Amino acid sequence: MALRLAGSRQEVDFGGTVAVPDGALWGAQTQRAIETFTISDLRLPRGYLRGLGSLKRAAARVNAGLGLVDPALAEAIAIAAGEVADGLLDGHFRVDVFQTGSGTNTNMNANEVIANRANQLLGAPLGAKHPVHPNDHVNRGQSSNDVTPTVVHLAAQTAITHRLVPAFAHLAQSLRAVARATDGVVKTGRTHLQDAVPIRLGQEFLGHAGQVERSLERLRAAQRGLAEVALGGTAVGTGLNTHPEFAGRVVAALVEEFAVELRETGNHFQAQNNLDAVVFASGALRTAAVSLLKIADDVRWMSSGPRTGLAEIEVPSLSMGSSIMPGKTNPIVAEAVCQVAAKVSGNDAAIALAGGRGNFELTVMTPVAAYCLLESIELLSGAASVFADRCVVGIRATDAGPAAVERSLMTATALAPRLGYDEAAAIAAEARRSGRTIREVARERTDLPEDELRELLDPRRMTAPH
Numbered sequence: 001m002a003l004r005l006a007g008s009r010q011e012v013d014f015g016g017t018v019a020v021p022d023g024a025l026w027g028a029q030t031q032r033a034i035e036t037f038t039i040s041d042l043r044l045p046r047g048y049l050r051g052l053g054s055l056k057r058a059a060a061r062v063n064a065g066l067g068l069v070d071p072a073l074a075e076a077i078a079i080a081a082g083e084v085a086d087g088l089l090d091g092h093f094r095v096d097v098f099q100t101g102s103g104t105n106t107n108m109n110a111n112e113v114i115a116n117r118a119n120q121l122l123g124a125p126l127g128a129k130h131p132v133h134p135n136d137h138v139n140r141g142q143s144s145n146d147v148t149p150t151v152v153h154l155a156a157q158t159a160i161t162h163r164l165v166p167a168f169a170h171l172a173q174s175l176r177a178v179a180r181a182t183d184g185v186v187k188t189g190r191t192h193l194q195d196a197v198p199i200r201l202g203q204e205f206l207g208h209a210g211q212v213e214r215s216l217e218r219l220r221a222a223q224r225g226l227a228e229v230a231l232g233g234t235a236v237g238t239g240l241n242t243h244p245e246f247a248g249r250v251v252a253a254l255v256e257e258f259a260v261e262l263r264e265t266g267n268h269f270q271a272q273n274n275l276d277a278v279v280f281a282s283g284a285l286r287t288a289a290v291s292l293l294k295i296a297d298d299v300r301w302m303s304s305g306p307r308t309g310l311a312e313i314e315v316p317s318l319s320m321g322s323s324i325m326p327g328k329t330n331p332i333v334a335e336a337v338c339q340v341a342a343k344v345s346g347n348d349a350a351i352a353l354a355g356g357r358g359n360f361e362l363t364v365m366t367p368v369a370a371y372c373l374l375e376s377i378e379l380l381s382g383a384a385s386v387f388a389d390r391c392v393v394g395i396r397a398t399d400a401g402p403a404a405v406e407r408s409l410m411t412a413t414a415l416a417p418r419l420g421y422d423e424a425a426a427i428a429a430e431a432r433r434s435g436r437t438i439r440e441v442a443r444e445r446t447d448l449p450e451d452e453l454r455e456l457l458d459p460r461r462m463t464a465p466h
Contacts, residue, residue: 011127020127025092027112027127027134033105037096044106044367045374049093051154051258052110053084055147055231056138058253059246063140066243073118073132080117081110081138089113097371101357101364103148111138141242143234145272145362150231152370156281157226157260159377160219167384168216168288174388175209175295178202178395186459187312187401188408195408198459201312201397208295212384215288222284225277227261233268236361275363278373279355285376286348292383293341296334299391303331305400312401316394333391340383347372405459411438414456419446 064074111134183202232247305311321330354365
C-alpha cells in the first residue's frame with residue numbers, strides 16, 4: 001500500500017499527543033520508536049515479517065474460536081495480518097533493528113498496522129483504535145516477550161527447512177558428482193602445504209562432500225532446538241492473560257502453514273529468559289560457513305595458475321578478472337563464498353554476545369540476534385547454491401596433478417614397510433639433494449627387483465589401504 005506522508009494526524013498514547021503521517025498504518029507507539037531509534041537503515045527482514053503476520057492471523061482466529069474476540073473483528077484482523085504476511089504492507093514497518101531489546105517496538109508496529117488496516121476494512125478512520133484495538137484485540141493473549149522469540153524461531157526454522165537444507169544438499173550432491181568424475185585422477189596429497197603421499201582427486205572432493213553432509217546433520221540438530229517456541233508464556237513465562245489452549249492452537253496453525261516442526265515449550269520460563277537455541281543454531285551456521293571457507297579455499301589453491309600455480313583443476317571462467325591484465329580470470333565464485341563465510345562468522349559473534357545479555361526473565365538483545373541469524377541463513381543458502389551451480393559443476397581436472405606425482409618425494413613412504421623408515425628417509429633426502437626421483441634413487445641404492453619397485457611405487461596403489 002502506497003504511503004501518503006504530506007500531512008499528519010494527531011494520536012494520543014501514554015505519553016501524550018503524537019503526530020503520525022497521513023496514510024501511515026502505524027500508530028503513536030510506532031511513531032515514537034521511529035523517531036527514537038535513528039541508528040541504522042537495517043530493518044527486520046521479510047521472513048521475519050511473514051512469520052509475524054502469520055502469527056497474528058492465527059492468533060486472531062484462535063481467539064475467535066475461544067470466544068475471546070468477536071468473530072467479525074477477528075476476521076478483519078486476520079485479513080490485515082495476512083496482508084502483512086504476504087508483504088503487501090512492508091512499507092509500514094519502519095522501526096530500526098536496533099530498538100527495545102525484547103522486540104516490543106516491532107511487535108507494536110505490527111499490532112498498530114494490523115489494527116488500523118482492519119479498521120479500514122471495517123470502515124473506520126486511521127488512528128481510531130475502534131472497533132479494533134491494537135493491544136486489546138490484535139495482541140490478545142500475547143506479549144512481545146513470547147511473540148518475538150517465537151517469530152525468530154519460526155522464521156529461522158522456515159528458512160533452514162525450505163532454503164538452506166536444500167541448498168546444502170544440492171552442493172553435497174554436486175561435490176559428489178565431481179568426486180565420481182575425478183576418482184581416477186591421482187595427484188600429490190598435501191599436508192602443511194607440503195607434498196604428502198598420493199591421493200585421488202576424487203577422494204579430496206569426497207572429503208569436501210562429507211563436510212557439507214555433516215553440516216546438514218548439525219543444521220538438523222539446530223532445528224530440533226528451534227522447534228520449541230515460547231508462545232503462551234506472555235510477559236515472564238507464567239502465561240498471565242492468555243487462554244491455556246491459545247498457544248497450542250496457534251502453533252498448530254503455523255505448523256500447517258509453514259510445513260515446519262514447531263511445538264509449544266514445556267518450560268516457558270527457559271524459553272523466554274535466554275536465546276540458547278538461537279546461539280546453538282548460529283553455531284551450526286558458523287560451522288557450515290567454516291566448511292564452505294575451507295572447501296572454497298581448496299578450490300582456489302587447486303585452480304591457481306594457470307601456468308605458474310598448482311593448476312590441478314580448472315574452474316569456470318565467468319568474467320574477466322582484471323581491469324589492467326588482459327585475459328586474466330579468477331576463481332570469483334570461490335572468493336565470494338569466502339566472504340560470506342567471514343560475514344556469517346561475524347554474525348555468530350554478535351549472536352553470542354546477544355545471547356549472554358539476558359537478565360532474569362528476559363533476553364534484551366533479541367532483535368539484533370534475529371537479524372543476524374536470518375541474514376546468516378540467507379547468505380549461506382545463496383552461497384551454497386551459487387557455489388554449486390556456478391563453480392563446482394564446472395570443475396575439470398587437468399594433467400598437472402598426475403604429472404607431478406612421479407616428482408614427489410613422499411612416495412618414499414611406500415618403501416618404508418619394505419626397507420625401514422631410516423632407509424626410506426635417506427632415499428628421500430638423496431632425491432631432494434640431487435633433484436632425482438624416488439624411483440631413480442631407490443633403483444640405485446637398493447637391490448629391489450624392478451617389478452617389486454614398480455608395485456611399491458604405483459601411485460594408485462598408494463591411495464588405498466594395503
